[in-house]
Amino acid sequence: MIRGLYTSASGMLVEMARTDVISNNLANVNTTGFKKDRAVFRAFPEMNIHRFDDPEPAGAGFKIDPVPFIGALGTGAVLDEIHVDFTQGRIEMTSNPLDLAIEDTAAGERSFFEIQTPEGVRYTRDGSFTIDAGGFLVTREGYYVMGENGPVNLKEGSKVVINTRGEVYLDGQLVDRLRIAAFPAGSLLEKQGDNLYSAQEGVPLPADARIIQGALERSNVNAVSEMVSLISAFRAYEANQRVVKAHDDTLASAVNEIARI
Template sequence: MIRGLYTSASGMLAEMARTDVISNNLANVNTFGFKKDGAVFRAFPEMDIHRFDESRATFIGVLGTGARLDQIYVDFTQGELQTTSNPLDLAIKDEVPGEKSFFEVQAPNGELFYTRDGSFTVDGEGFLVTKEGHYVMGESGPVNLGGGTKIVVNTEGEIYLDGRMVDRLRVIAFPQNAFFEKIGDNLFRVQGQPSESNAQIIQGALERSNVNAVSEMVNLISAFRSYEANQRMITAHDETLAKAVSEIARI
């Protein structure tokens, strides 16, 4: 009976974690370049249940002992491309199955991060930057567009300023087995072997989030119901324990 309390409690904790993941997905349904997360759970070891009598033990069945959050993974499915006609908006269109491509950006402290959000701007010094002010990297370093009026970026990532090529975007690909860590601001820290990407760069477009709001709402309702079911089981166990203690005390 006490074991049932722990099993139900582990289920509530697991559903709380799933709810957090789904809520974050829904909060970023309109965030360009956002990649949704998914939660994977692992069951605790099961136990065989037997009934013992004077002569032998009879197998009754298997008892589950709960579950826990095993990992949170990132779904890199390509999002829809939305045309904006802004020359500083860039989208990555993956061409190679299984390849995960990103824009390389540099934080003020010099650390390199990666993003799929191509809604860039130009700062006061003429550098191409993200909304948070991180430098967008080219093959020659931070991309500088100062002093030009007409900006053209071809599908290869080559940047032309008033008809003159000034740089080429650093678009990096990582293999499937690389480790991707979300660090906020739609940025990733990646551990893996980088390579040059074969993806196309689409100017005047942005990649929408790959979150399906309807699907995530269904998942959220399912998580709430599972949480409530475990909550009711704890209440039932608690009432049974209270009844057993009070009746045993009278006997």
């Protein structure tokens, strides 16, 4: 009986975690370059269930197993990890020369703009850049966009052209080339906030990606799909909640009956 309470409670906890992840995805459905998360769960080890105290009839040299196997009992689940889905988002043209989108061309490769922050180098797919007071290309939060010569400076010019290879031309003169970092599928990238990622392992490779000027990559969140998943999580939570209540009512009845006796 108590085991059933713990199993149902663990089910409620994982559905709460799944709801939080889905809610965050929906909140960022219009965030440029956002990559949706997926909650990954794992089951606790199952337990073999046996029936005890069966009779052992004798005869003809045979007897019945006193503890026959009935089946397996699940003991609950737990959140294992939050997996980031790096599927390419929709490319939308904006005509703003400082808006940049990355279109991956190599299978399984994930490319990012390299950004300099106070905490070190970070990576992003959000190419909605601006120019700060010093003439540097920066993110919305004011972090420097990195080129091969350091932070990209566009102060001494007016017309900015960035080709598909990330080469930056200012009034027709090549001034720098964007640093685009690529990570193979399976690399561990962790979200850091402000639409930035940090590399937890591995070294970025030269990117085989196409840069599109005057465009932005939209979030890869499908609002309809996420809403369906959210409703499913709510229903699963409610089902586990009803099981907990049923166990609680049964325990209460058992205690009251025993006390009456």
